């Protein structure tokens with residue numbers, strides 16, 4: 001009896017002190033029973049994800065029944081989880097009067113599971129950088145933005161706000177200004193830049209260790225461009241040029257101003273030579289140059305003369321000012337000659353085949369939509385899913401297509417230690433899908449929830465974010 005009297009209080013003390021030394025581990029969010037898609041292998045594993053301050057801090061089998069505390073848990077049974085999508089080519093632009101309309105595009109990306117965009121240049125850099133900061137601080141709903149800031153081009157370039165370069169001095173000044181702005185990469189455009197200034201810009205960015213992406217003036221060859229150090233080639237025109245047996249002859253005709261960009265296209269396409277292409281692919285692979293095919297916008301613009309977009313459901317999310325910028329490309333498509341229209345459609349077909357060949361040769365691709373003002377009917381958000389679909393239509397597997405979004409995007413911008421896969425310590429930018437995208441790429445659109453920046457967006461919240469944007 002005496003013994004019991006003493007033992008009970010001792011047990012209580014022991015129990016309390018063990019609670020003190022081993023409190024329940026607490027998390028902001030735990031996602032249970034989801035099928036995690038490994039983008040490197042394509043394997044599916046049922047796992048629980050434990051998230052704290054926006055990062056994945058623990059990954060466990062659902063069989064692990066260690067107790068925990070969580071501010072929020074999601075039962076993700078029957079959900080397929082992969083890194084939030086990256087749209088690796090978008091634009092915020094159109095001048096000050098379109099700032100609000102551009103800002104309104106941000107929730108459109110999130111609602112489509114896109115947690116990161118790579119802004120490939122425009123004239124709204126101060127606003128874009130403001131949004132970038134506000135989003136990172138959790139004050140604004142939108143994807144993480146990586147931006148090139150203003151593009152580099154020659155004098156009187158097509159796009160407003162471009163930095164004009166001719167001399168080495170100009171090049172240094174332009175790159176200095178981008179380094180002051182701390183942009184995430186350098187984008188070079190080809191409307192007016194000379195071949196010489198273009199190559200010199202690439203050499204200087206390479207020397208400074210900056211990441212570059214660009215178009216390419218047709219007065220230089222693809223090999224010269226790759227040798228000068230470009231990191232990513234936007235669009236396939238330039239890749240096709242490098243795969244043509246007549247590249248040198250066509251380049252000379254352009255230098256002599258005998259033909260222009262669009263006239264060169266059928267010549268280059270007819271000159272496509274498999275052996276030349278294989279050499280070019282090997283070079284791109286060897287130098288780790290990424291290629292951004294932008295297939296969906298290619299198709300959209302190639303068929304502007306045939307397809308009636310008047311009833312596109314996505315029109316209602318676009319501001320009136322942005323819709324007005326669509327006019328330019330529509331009018332020029334309608335003005336084009338019969339031959340030009342036909343050439344463009346053939347080119348579009350050809351680019352599908354070229355994409356598949358690049359992928360087969362091991363060249364890394366980036367899924368980018370090129371959505372933004374002026375790019376008619378290429379709607380932010382959905383167009384990235386259309387791009388993935390277009391890739392699969394070329395014969396790529398859904399896994400290969402999926403890899404070109406978050407996985408390759410993060411590697412290209414050297415953010416792969418924090419992004420691009422679902423792994424311990426990485427950012428919990430996630431999308432939960434109601435069906436398996438490895439079986440059907442259209443399933444990327446069956447979005448149940450999006451997790452970005454420590455916030456969970458449910459299907460209902462995403463729908464109401466879209467509803468708020470309707471005209």
Ligand SMILES: [Zn+2]
Nearest residue numbers: 089091120370
């Ligand atoms: Zn673009």
